[in-house]
Amino acid sequence: FAKELKADALITGHYVLRHDDNGEGKMYRAEDKSRDQSYFLFTTTQEQLDYLRFPLGSINKSETRTIASKLKLNVAAKPDSQDICFVPNGDYASVIKRFRPTSFKEGDILDLKGKKLGSHDGIINFTIGQRKGIKISSKEPLYVIDIRAKDNSIIVGPQDCLNIKELYLRDTNLLSDTKVFNEDIFIKVRSTGKLLKAKVILQNNSANVKILENEKGISPGQACVFYSRDNFGDRVLGGGWINKTTNKNLST
Secondary structure (H helix, E strand, O other): OOOOOOOOOEEOOOOEEEEEEOOEEEEEEOOOOOOOOHHHHOOOOHHHHHHEEOHHHHOOHHHHHHHHHHOOOOOOOOOOOOOOOOOHHHOHHHHHHHHOHHHHOOEEEEOOOOOEEEEEOOHHHOOOOOOOOOOOOOOOOOEEEEEEOOOOEEEEEOHHHHEOOEEEEEEEEEOOOHHHHHOOEEEEOOOOOOOEEEEEEEEOOEEEEEEOOOOEOOOOOOEEEEEEEEOOEEEEEEEEEEEEEEOOOOEO
């Protein structure tokens, strides 16, 4: 619609940086890393990025509020939202129960060898890496290692089983030349996570990612975003959706 109006650019309030390189836009993490939203924008196309501008990427949130206050905008003091906007009172379970009631179906809790250790009252009540609430007695602490919706089972095991070493991505989107991936690459697997050193092998619209550092609790369905570092900061190279993960004990 902005292009139909013949606007020169579309300006958004996302906390990311954009730099021009001979007329081509490049995306970078925001100056304020606690507000950086580049992780969520990895599917942006090059055509879109060339047309977009992000003026908030170079300032922090307190400065944004000060400017909004001076302009007498009614959102200047609006509290930050931590919930999903379409979920009333943050009760995500009730929304999922309405659309996917099978998520609350009873099922088995299994160990890494497939032995039944107990029962659960719905896979919706568990997350990868969870320790509390499993309700299984064991000499060693047990953690949720995998959630298998196909057979409605929960897989539990020791903490070291949460260390993921390799990722397989689908539906990748690139914002850089593939030659960049021959250099040092970093990845992010959650919006609040740190940058992790990795080796990325691109394969058409998929990718194989070998993580060179320890990282726990990565699940299929999360986004994996690629970064590199240059004089402007941490550049977003694109990313993809995690389709499968592997570690030394388990493949999910």
